[in-house]
Amino acid sequence: GQNIDQPTEMTATEGAIVQINCTYQTSGFNGLFWYQQHAGEAPTFLSYNVLDGLEEKGRFSSFLSRSKGYSYLLLKELQMKDSASYLCAVRDSNYQLIWGAGTKLIIKP
Amino acid sequence: IAGITQAPTSQILAAGRRMTLRCTQDMRHNAMYWYRQDLGLGLRLIHYSNTAGTTGKGEVPDGYSVSRANTDDFPLTLASAVPSQTSVYFCASGTDDNSPLHFGNGTRLTVT
Numbered sequence: 001g002q003n004i005d006q007p008t009e010m011t012a013t014e015g016a017i018v019q020i021n022c023t024y025q026t027s028g029f030n031g032l033f034w035y036q037q038h039a040g041e042a043p044t045f046l047s048y049n050v051l052d053g054l055e056e057k058g059r060f061s062s063f064l065s066r067s068k069g070y071s072y073l074l075l076k077e078l079q080m081k082d083s084a085s086y087l088c089a090v091r092d093s094n095y096q097l098i099w100g101a102g103t104k105l106i107i108k109p
Numbered sequence: 110i111a112g113i114t115q116a117p118t119s120q121i122l123a124a125g126r127r128m129t130l131r132c133t134q135d136m137r138h139n140a141m142y143w144y145r146q147d148l149g150l151g152l153r154l155i156h157y158s159n160t161a162g163t164t165g166k167g168e169v170p171d172g173y174s175v176s177r178a179n180t181d182d183f184p185l186t187l188a189s190a191v192p193s194q195t196s197v198y199f200c201a202s203g204t205d206d207n208s209p210l211h212f213g214n215g216t217r218l219t220v221t
Contacts, residue, residue: 033209045209099151
């Protein structure tokens with residue numbers, strides 16, 4: 001079966017750095033997405049990786065290793081507004097998106 | 110403002126009743142999707158449409174139907190609601206396989 005694993009919850013301190021991991025086992029791979037979802041709101045797109053390596057976008061970076069079936073989202077200089085759930089999703093060989101259950105990130109002052 | 114509009118925002122529905130969740134986008138996206146989101150689970154695809162006039166079944170299609178008469182609208186119908194359909198429903202749209210999805214604000218449905 002297809003599976004995406006993320007930690008259920010993480011806690012970090014304002015101003016610090018946090019890394020949210022995502023491991024996947026899917027039938028084929030056609031890209032990996034990270035979305036942010038604040039409580040009670042819709043998911044919003046953060047980043048996309050299709051090739052191995054690091055994609056940097058401001059305070060957020062995303063890394064992909066296709067051989068290891070692994071990605072992480074790195075958030076720097078954490079702000080209180082970064083408290084949200086972070087969803088990892090992989091496009092499989094049929095171009096269907098497979099979603100992880102999300103990681104709830106709690107930022108403490 | 111371009112985007113996706115879902116209606117209603119929330120609804121309490123008696124079991125056995127019929128309900129249509131509305132979704133409209135004005136971005137001229139070809140592909141549209143309906144997901145349900147339940148606590149502790151990832152987004153699960155109910156139905157999708159790659160282009161107007163075509164639809165397909167996702168991971169959890171039972172009890173739901175969709176239609177895609179035009180590019181902009183993609184309604185989701187529950188023919189006879191059951192309590193297990195209590196969930197938050199998100200409509201999404203996209204352009205091509207590498208583009209991110211755009212989501213509506215969701216419909217919170219409670220079936221009693």
